[in-house]
Amino acid sequence: MLRVQNRSGNVHDGKAGLPFLSDLRAQTGHQFERVMTEMRLDGAFFRAEILAWLERRTRYAIKVPFYQWIGLKSLIHERRRWKHVASEVEGFDTTLWLEPWKRFVRVAIYRKRVRHESPKNYQLDLFDPDDGHWEYSAIATHHTLGLKALWHFMGGRGAHEKVLAELKHGDAFDTVPSRSFAANSTWQILSTLAHNLMVSFQLAVGAPRRRRSLKRTALHVLKASTPCVTKSSAAPASSSILRGARR
Structure with missing residues (x-):
């Protein structure tokens, strides 16, 4: 962890976040010189001044709250075709004009199928019982990543x-x-x-760092494999198997 700052409990995360982000970027620039920075932030940082600051300095992805003035609900209701992103996850991206901020923002909207009924009024009652239950999320970004990569990046x-x-x-x-x-x-x-001291010890004496890759379970490998049944020329005849079973 590079930086920590205690804040008063009566100060909103987003309102107090800009000075902290500015100090953090200055620190990383001083310590790592030409390192490229990327930021993943939750919905509390979805503010006009933070977006303006980030767009000039770094790549970012911010969760978008489902505020009524943003218009996400109408976009979801009007959408007929969704692109496959991951297992039971679909999405699409669009460019929104945010009138109060006088700004265009690229927004990716995702829906994930869930096996439980979501709480009442969760995310503005967007769920249609005819096509199952979904949970929705939206990400604002000026990153060049596609829908799938952006989903994993924010994850x-x-x-x-x-x-x-x-x-x-x-x-x-x-x-x-x-x-x-x-x-x-x-x-x-x-x-x-x-x-940080304990993590440094673990890195110094632990296993070598592995190459970065998407993490998949063995179940994914089995699902992705194409089943194929073949008969070997060396396989015993069925009559031989029956004789062996009788013995």
Whole structure:
């Protein structure tokens, strides 16, 4: 983890996020010089000033909230053809004009089939019982990735959440040791340093890093394989098998 900053509980993530993102980008530029940065952010950062800042500096993907003024609901209702993205995941992309922000934004909209009925009024009642139950999501980006690659790219946020879980359960990151804001902020920094130190040890003495690739289970390999039944010339005749069974 490169940077951590404690914030007051009465400050919105997105509103307080721009100074943090600016400091983080300056830090990575200083430490890694010409490294290319990419950012994956949740819906709290879907704000006009953050989009404007990101478009000039880095590639990004941000979850889009289903606000009524954005118009995602009507786009989904009008859509008749969806492109295959992954197992039980479909999507399409479009360019939206956001009038309050006076800005065009590329948005990819996805739907994922689920086996349970979604909660009442979840995501504006977009579900049609005739074609099953779906959960919808939207991603704003100016990345050049296609629908499938963008879906997997945004799914990488799960790794971020796992790091936070390790910090909380292994390094007491979410502990509030005092009633002092400065002391609690220092505690978070120390927890992060301890986490980074342990990860550095693991990388130094652990197995070599493997090549990056899409992670697939053995079930995917079996499904992707074409079954073929052949009869070998060396196979015993059926009468021989019967005689062997009787013995």
